[in-house]
Amino acid sequence: SQQGEEDPQALSIQEGENATMNCSYKTSINNLQWYRQNSGRGLVHLILIRSNEREKHSGRLRVTLDTSKKSSSLLITASRAADTASYFCATDAGGSSNTGKLIFGQGTTLQVKP
Amino acid sequence: KAGVTQTPRYLIKTRGQQVTLSCSPISGHRSVSWYQQTPGQGLQFLFEYFSETQRNKGNFPGRFSGRQFSNSRSEMNVSTLELGDSALYLCASSPRDLGGAAKNIQYFGAGTRLSVL
Numbered sequence: 001s002q003q004g005e006e007d008p009q010a011l012s013i014q015e016g017e018n019a020t021m022n023c024s025y026k027t028s029i030n031n032l033q034w035y036r037q038n039s040g041r042g043l044v045h046l047i048l049i050r051s052n053e054r055e056k057h058s059g060r061l062r063v064t065l066d067t068s069k070k071s072s073s074l075l076i077t078a079s080r081a082a083d084t085a086s087y088f089c090a091t092d093a094g095g096s097s098n099t100g101k102l103i104f105g106q107g108t109t110l111q112v113k114p
Numbered sequence: 115k116a117g118v119t120q121t122p123r124y125l126i127k128t129r130g131q132q133v134t135l136s137c138s139p140i141s142g143h144r145s146v147s148w149y150q151q152t153p154g155q156g157l158q159f160l161f162e163y164f165s166e167t168q169r170n171k172g173n174f175p176g177r178f179s180g181r182q183f184s185n186s187r188s189e190m191n192v193s194t195l196e197l198g199d200s201a202l203y204l205c206a207s208s209p210r211d212l213g214g215a216a217k218n219i220q221y222f223g224a225g226t227r228l229s230v231l
């Protein structure tokens with residue numbers, strides 16, 4: 001089964017508003033990543049947060065991680081129409097971090113209306 | 115640097131046929147991972163190759179196989195295609211030689227969309 005579950009499954013907002021997506025996972029992790037996918041194309045890495053970090057920023061993105069609750073959130077501030085995409089959280093398989101296996105959540109589809 | 119290149123972009127096959135998909139990683143990346151994406155199951159890990167060796171395998175039947183060449187290019191093969199194999203197949207490369215968490219970042223190609231009729 002998938003490691004990460006995301007909430008909400010779909011989100012529709014107006015340009016300029018903030019968008020928040022949540023991700024929960026099941027087992028211990030070394031790090032958690034967020035990726036974006038535009039309409040059936042490849043995924044683009046957005047941000048990585050280590051298990052010993054609680055918050056990380058990158059431009060308009062803010063990611064939090066709560067390992068006690070096994071959850072993470074991605075906040076996109078001042079959204080733009082170009083942010084319309086699907087967003088996925090991904091965790092490593094736990095244990096050794098030396099693995100190329102990522103476990104993805106089901107994703108949140110974000111629509112930003114101009 | 116050029117990104118991850120997957121060929122072909124689109125493929126139509128019939129049940130029972132076999133298919134080979136190709137992936138050229140970012141120059142210098144020795145790790146290549148493959149994923150299957152479907153509307154029902156989402157993104158699922160198929161396998162990872164590093165320096166021509168399969169290091170990790172997902173929960174897929176033996177009809178799914180792969181290999182990696184000395185130049186780090188990778189191919190995956192699906193034999194005896196079934197309707198349920200219709201999916202977007204994504205390849206990703208990562209710089210496993212780096213230290214720290216950066217080695218876990220994966221760089222994806224645009225994918226190969228396989229339709230099985």
